Amino acid sequence: MLPLWVGPGFNDSLGLPFESLDSATGAALPSARYRAMACARQLYVFSQASGPVAGRHADRLFDSLQRIFRDDRGGWRYSVDGQGRPLDETQDLYTHAFIVLACAAYFQRSRNASARKLMLATARTIEARFKTTDSLYHAALSADLSQPLKPPAQNPMMHLTEAYLAAAQVAEPALFAQHLRGLAQGISQFFVHAPTQCVSEAPQGSSGNRLEPGHQFEWLSLVQESAQVFEGLDLAESLPRAVQWSRAHGVDAGGVIASLDESGRVVDDTRRIWAQTEYLRVLAVMGDKPALDAELTRFRARFLHAGGWYECLDAQGAVTRSDMPSTSPYHLATCLAALQNVVS
Template sequence: MPASRSDSVDTSVLALVAGLRQHYSDVVLPLWRTTGYNPELQLPYEAVDSARLQVMPVTRYRAMACARQLYVHTMAGATEHAARLFDSLRKRFAHSEGGWMYSIDAEGVALDQTHDLYTYAFVIFACAAHYRVTRDRRALDLLGETAGQVETRFTAPAGLYWAQLKPDLSGPLLDVQQNPVMHLTEAYLAARDATGDAGFTTALQRVIGGMARTFLHGPTQCITELRVGVPDNRIEPGHQFEWLALARSAPDVFGDTVLGDALEHAFKFAQAQGVDMATDGVCAALDLRGEIIDPTQRIWAQTEYARALAVHGDPAVGALLKRQLQRLRERFLQPRGWYECLDADGMVARSDMPSTTPYHLATSYEALPAA
């Protein structure tokens, strides 16, 4: 939920936030109800060209992208459009084995029938929001079914979950990975809020313990992308910021835990090593020594840094929020939408605007102070 206004919040910060939200409501969201929307399949296209505002060549539609769009339009109060997306999610991506396939092709035919934890997590997350706003019982039922499938199908050792399963559910395709588990954590937090089911708290406590045992890098106190000890591992600063925001949203779950204690150190490390002090741009990845290995600056990492600054709680940290919001507006937003990636020199590195990005704008803006 958006933060309430505090008397201590600079009015110029509130004006910045209002401008960002106006751009989101007037420019970003309408794009995905018009140019970025396929009315025949009733699905969002994968991406729109940022210069010409034309749909990028269509090869697939992903269930995860549909779920993210369901979330943002639900939260924006576009209930009719959200209802269409909800129906299409159920119709287009239902797996023959139950649960969800990863993608369909341009004609709407099954393409990749892998069971993907990242996808399942976003279905739960979107259904929680849709139920909370609309009270549509079907969303609540789908949330419960999908969470049950996660618990019965994806469970891996150490309290975590396989990243992908074979289409026939005969075994895992991918080992446990940080990012799908993080989004499952986000989804279970949303599901807990929507349903009041204490079972989600139990699952979250198990996940947090498993993350600390499996992904917490001792020297930096950061969460790695792959299991600690796997070759060519990396640290993504944006994910340190994202985990901190999740922890601040649920102190009853993260408080007095190894992971919860580490996240403050991870925030400081990611800020010191992964944020360019000249531009406030957040790089994509660091090695385990803190050296930049991917200098690309993706918009989602900038929004997660802003969200972490907004919810951190330390006034000295929060004082950096104004500058970060200015940088986000000046460097990544444009009159037709946004720039997905900048290179190390600040030049636009990608011409597409993916349908998945408005989710990151939405969750970041929800955390910002409101007038």
């Protein structure tokens, strides 16, 4: 899949990946915007990939990330338009988390000191501007980083956990462990649904709250792969039960269900490729080889094809989304990294 994003999936004049490719032809689809998060995810993937072509592409992506998306206030603009001009200058935690993750991965690959410096500067901005008094983090701030726009939400904080775990591998492990333990305690206090032990998408008590099985799988993979950081915390105890509940209620013959309500009723029956990869990943992390073998066979048959992948299916296996987003190779890469440990 990577050659797609070096070739037709890369806008050479801007130095950015197109947002999506046509699943049938592999051709780039017109992009009205380019997101910093999408560029960061691609930087992460190419930093992890082997070979000189991937290394050179990672260099190009890192240059574009800084040049196009870094703002003068120490933050990162959310998106630019089709000509590379600022489009949405919202300060988005999800974006900032992927900047930290990508810079950590790129520094490990390239030993470029600028990547480590940028990673640390972005983490300082997150801690100074996004953090709340409850050890949580606002999901979005105004362009000048002064006003909260969105309250804390599960998904950005999960990816911040992932980012800080990666950052701790290259700088200040004790400091990042302190941030991670505080964040984990905040998640347990405000987001864990007691009957299921699942991490909900919004804080407990929010109207219309959802439980996403894929996120339970993703959380457990992160925490179990870095068990020493989270040792003794409630989150490390609750997540195995959340995964057990999610496997019972959120996975069927069609794959992983997108979301459920807190009683276990289906809210969104879409089968998204990222949730399937996170299920494969957690089965690998847990060492459940029989289940993994069966799910891999089903995944190959339903989601992969000779030219790439299917992004979304319905419960019967019909394709409901015909493009391949530039963000999905990140999930495929993290899944493959876990599979290497258990699949021969």
